[in-house]
Amino acid sequence: MIVPAPTSALRALSHRSFLLFFIGVSIATTGQFMQSLAVPFYMNEVTDSNAWVGASAFAVLIPSLFMTPVAGIWSDRISRKAILFGSFFTQLACSVAFLVLYTSDLLTPWLILGLQVVVGVASGFQWAPTQAMTAQLVPPEDLLPAVRFVSLSFTAGRALGPALAGLTLRFWGPGPAFAVTIAGFVLGLAFMVPIRLRSSEPVEQEPFLLQFRHGLEYVRRRPAMRLAMVTSFMVACVGAVFAFALVASVADDVVSFGDASLGWLTATFGFGSLVVGLYVTRHGDRHLRSRVEMAAVGVYAVGVLLVGFSPWVAIGLLGYFVFGAAHMAHGVTMNSALQVQVDEQYRGRVMSVWLMSVLSGLPIGSLIGGFLGDLVSMRFVLLLYGGLLAVFWAITVVRSNGFASLDLGSD
Template identity: 55%
Template sequence: MQALAVPFYMNDLTDSNAWVGAAGFAALVPAVLATPLVGTLCDRMSRKRLLMASLSGQAVVSAIFLLLYLTDNLTPWRMLGLQTLTGLGGGFQWAPVQSLTALLVPPRDLVPAIRLVSMSFTAGRAIGPAGAGVTLAIWGPGPAFGVTFVGLAISVVILWSVQPRPAPVSGGEPFLQQFRAGMAYVRARPGMRLVLRMAFWVACLAAVFPSALAASVADDVFDTGGGGLGLITATFGLGSMVSAVYLARHGDRHLRSTTELVMASAYAIGLLLMGSTSVFVIGLVGYFIAGSAHLMHGTTLNSAIQVQVHEEYRGRVSSVWLMVILMGLPIGSLVGGILGDALSMRAVVLLFAGLLAVIVVMSAVRFDRFRLLDLDEPEVVAG
């Protein structure tokens, strides 16, 4: 919820798309820098301890957000500083979350477990802002900061009771050598490079509109303010929930290559609907389509990369996947915010939708309609 409360309050204070984009940029850049290093740590030490430290630190930052807001001392520059700390904490969270899965289930259940975790991870990033949008529209940012703090505190307590199997720890190599080995592992595998390519562009050109730039879309494209923001994020979350139900029941019916091609294209169509109309209801249809596509796209790519990695590289590979997403989001939010002030947010939505459509077509042609995503075991690489 905090992830949407900050740009909402920033927009309320400054009425500037550039400031809103900067808020997203400040949170995500530290995460981009920290995530690949944390992925290496995941392959060297306890993933549970790393996750505990991350959640605890983020809970402290959420408490500071709440305190400053309640005392009317939450200024734009202070928000940027706290967002930087939030991003640093997030950088220590996502790689351990992803790589813990293999230590909690027997090997025969790994594929469905990865799908479930992928759904939860992607749905949380969609449904959380949906709840935040409704909360912000009715009560404002304070409760959103409070709920974030409580949720993080509960997560720490739950994680304390979890007992994963010991992971194979590869601490013999120097840290930087191990880090470089992880990067080389990813570069040598075309299937993983395809996953990273699609993850970056969808994050940069599409996922920013239901997150960092959602308040700008509600305000500038549809002129609906806080109430519109709540409906936008709730509709996006509803689309994600519908996809989650479908995947839970029919996830094995479709090839991952087909799912990614269809869903990445659908994401672009949803954006085109948002940007091409002034009718708010039609814009909500676009957000519903985007929400459905978002969950299935994220689950498909995460499942593909997790089933194709050797266990001793899981932490590093998970961190690289997360890094490209976290790199795409701040770039998209900052560029989109600046262009939104210079042109209009409607023009930005249409421009990004067109670019995404072109990238999907070019990638489908170059990578044989994404067939590398269908591998269910680590790629065999010559040499």
């Protein structure tokens, strides 16, 4: 496999199809993650239970986890654009259902869980083709900067969507957040229509389970990929969970200063992510991926512990800014490391395994954290999870030579 040489970061945007793809995915993802906060916010309002909030995240993430490997294999077999279209359209229909049921005052906790399951199935077919399409939209010499832009759209959407949702929920409630999600998917679909994909190498049509097993074996034989999967799981399980599924609980029980708490936490997290995302997109070539990831995981742990330890609101907000910045650096680094090391015929499956690592970590962390939050306190969960992430960081730095394998460019 040939590793693309360094190139101008902005040159990837000169390719019309990639530019349309980047804009469409960015808008849709931002709207999507507005809904991802509006749902647990409303669930918390209706039930006042951390366990119900955790269950709402579990209901969307577990189906997504199981559908992701299917999407990865399909992405290596059929049109990635068609898969993404189907995913966006199904999620659009669910967002319409959320809005109609909410405005009709019919949105009960059990209906929320049911809709979340459908959203989870549909979103499971979103991320693998989104990540894998990049190589079909730009020439090889522009792949690495294009990957960074896709990482920026994905990670920024996960950060800015909840940030905008926090402000929207503060002033107008869940209804407008659902409406913006609908608009995001409509615009995302519109930007996708003119996209033209480059041809890719055909993949041998093996039985589904055999093809997925070959993808897992491909990852297992490569230390850098194994490290990326384990690290992504840990960061999602005991770090990112506080930015998404459990942020409403943190705003309610830990960093609480009135109705504006949720909006400020999510906005601060989003601002930290945006600052680092803009820097990494333009200047990512200046730093080794291993150094960036080592700093990102360590800083992530510090940010979570800051929120857990501090009784002061200002320090809690600082903690969210810190691990928001770390979240973006981690996401871009993992995506870049995998994309430049994977062979094209395995791209969809490898990206699906990576996404499974993230999607398995989030529901596990949210469900356990929600129950522990009710049983002990959410501050205890922050300290426990932050400590676990710090221990993982220390062990990995020693055993994996400071994430050095992430710097590899080929096998």
